[in-house]
Amino acid sequence: MIELDYKKELANVIKEYFNPSKVLKVTPYGGGLINSTFIVEFVETKYILQKVNDYVFPSPIGVMYNISLITNYIRRKVIYEGKNYRNATLTLIQTIDGENFAIVNDEYWRCYTCIDGITYDNTTDLEIFYQAGLAVGEFQELLDGFHPKLLSDNIKNFHNTPYRYELLLTSIKNDSYNRLRECYEETLFITKRSDKLDIITTALEKEIIPKRVVHNDTKLNNIMFSAMTKKAMCLIDLDTVMKGSLVYDYGDALRLGASNAKEDEVDLTKVVINFALVKAFTKGFLEATKKIITKEEIDLLLAGYYIITIELGIRFLTDYLDGDKYFALNETQKKCRPKINLERAKNQLKLASEIEKNYQLLDKIIKDTLKEIGYEKGKN
Ligand code: ADP
Numbered sequence: 001m002i003e004l005d006y007k008k009e010l011a012n013v014i015k016e017y018f019n020p021s022k023v024l025k026v027t028p029y030g031g032g033l034i035n036s037t038f039i040v041e042f043v044e045t046k047y048i049l050q051k052v053n054d055y056v057f058p059s060p061i062g063v064m065y066n067i068s069l070i071t072n073y074i075r076r077k078v079i080y081e082g083k084n085y086r087n088a089t090l091t092l093i094q095t096i097d098g099e100n101f102a103i104v105n106d107e108y109w110r111c112y113t114c115i116d117g118i119t120y121d122n123t124t125d126l127e128i129f130y131q132a133g134l135a136v137g138e139f140q141e142l143l144d145g146f147h148p149k150l151l152s153d154n155i156k157n158f159h160n161t162p163y164r165y166e167l168l169l170t171s172i173k174n175d176s177y178n179r180l181r182e183c184y185e186e187t188l189f190i191t192k193r194s195d196k197l198d199i200i201t202t203a204l205e206k207e208i209i210p211k212r213v214v215h216n217d218t219k220l221n222n223i224m225f226s227a228m229t230k231k232a233m234c235l236i237d238l239d240t241v242m243k244g245s246l247v248y249d250y251g252d253a254l255r256l257g258a259s260n261a262k263e264d265e266v267d268l269t270k271v272v273i274n275f276a277l278v279k280a281f282t283k284g285f286l287e288a289t290k291k292i293i294t295k296e297e298i299d300l301l302l303a304g305y306y307i308i309t310i311e312l313g314i315r316f317l318t319d320y321l322d323g324d325k326y327f328a329l330n331e332t333q334k335k336c337r338p339k340i341n342l343e344r345a346k347n348q349l350k351l352a353s354e355i356e357k358n359y360q361l362l363d364k365i366i367k368d369t370l371k372e373i374g375y376e377k378g379k380n
């Protein structure tokens with residue numbers, strides 16, 4: 001249920017976009033961790049209204065600038081290829097005054113058309129996860145010609161894993177909430193692996209792999225699917241589209257989607273890898289990227305999966321130590337799951353240990369898939 005003062009704020013936002021008397025219903029929507037999302041229903045149609053989290057995105061204007069550039073570019077490219085542009089990406093709706101966002105009580109709101117599809121928080125359906133691989137790969141392919149320097153760097157060092165580790169060390173030192181005593185095991189796990197955390201960032205710095213325009217947040221529920229055909233329609237949640245590495249996009253999708261357990265599962269025995277899902281996603285992803293992916297990126301795909309999983313462990317742990325400011329808890333979580341960020345950190349670090357244990361098998365899956373799709377360096 002929407003809290004009362006929230007309702008008042010929403011009413012003021014609605015006025016910026018719609019005739020309030022036409023609105024049937026406004027309901028909180030979706031399972032994202034960052035923004036506040038609502039669905040606005042009318043007799044004939046629906047829209048998505050979102051409050052941008054300005055703690056996470058200190059420059060919402062930069063975020064909206066990037067989203068506008070990216071969505072317009074994708075649409076033009078899809079049309080150019082003679083394909084249907086509808087549902088190929090998000091469609092921003094402007095306020096009645098023609099702005100890409102509404103500022104209400106100093107907070108930034110935006111509106112999208114509601115894509116008639118479905119998002120999954122998790123799946124065991126191989127076809128769906130294969131489609132997810134295709135969608136993430138196609139996104140890279142679509143944006144291959146878009147210059148990364150055109151985009152505003154809205155979260156600096158977003159996937160700079162060694163930097164994330166430095167932030168964790170600061171939080172450990174400060175221990176502002178006296179929580180470190182609950183986190184020794186996790187801290188030790190990460191510290192023991194600290195010399196490995198720069199594998200991807202060093203490869204980027206040394207230009208061994210290219211900096212591309214990537215999504216940077218490829219969790220399953222950021223992919224929209226057709227409910228009828230299981231086909232992936234497009235990637236949504238474009239807030240983090242910035243320059244980065246394709247191998248992190250590959251890894252982040254597997255991190256969440258190919259685990260047998262949810263990201264906040266506390267029974268760690270359930271946190272194991274579903275290899276059939278890894279295989280399905282890898283096939284879709286490589287099929288879609290085989291024309292652009294470099295040999296060096298292929299060599300680092302598995303490292304991307306491993307490092308991004310530790311990175312999420314680091315980010316959740318840091319936030320727990322800092323008092324849950326980034327991955328803020330809702331009222332129910334405050335009551336029932338006050339340690340959810342520590343639980344998420346434990347979960348991600350268990351998953352990282354599963355990746356370590358199964359490195360050879362995962363490497364074989366990638367190599368076998370390359371053979372299966374007929375990948376030959378320089379010939380695709
Ligand atoms: P967050 O940054 O909080 O994750 P998202 O942009 O991912 O926010 O939105 C949260 C959820 O809302 C998505 O997982 C999806 O289910 C739904 N959603 C977002 N945008 C749309 C849209 N344009 N059409 C339909 N559903 C959407």
Ligand code: GN1
Binds near residue numbers: 031217219240
């Ligand atoms: C957040 O916004 P959402 O829920 O799709 C986060 C990601 C994390 C993810 C973990 C901007 O994604 O980086 O991987 O939670 N997004 C941001 O579930 O920090």
Ligand code: MG
Binds near residue numbers: 032033222
């Ligand atoms: Mg999301």
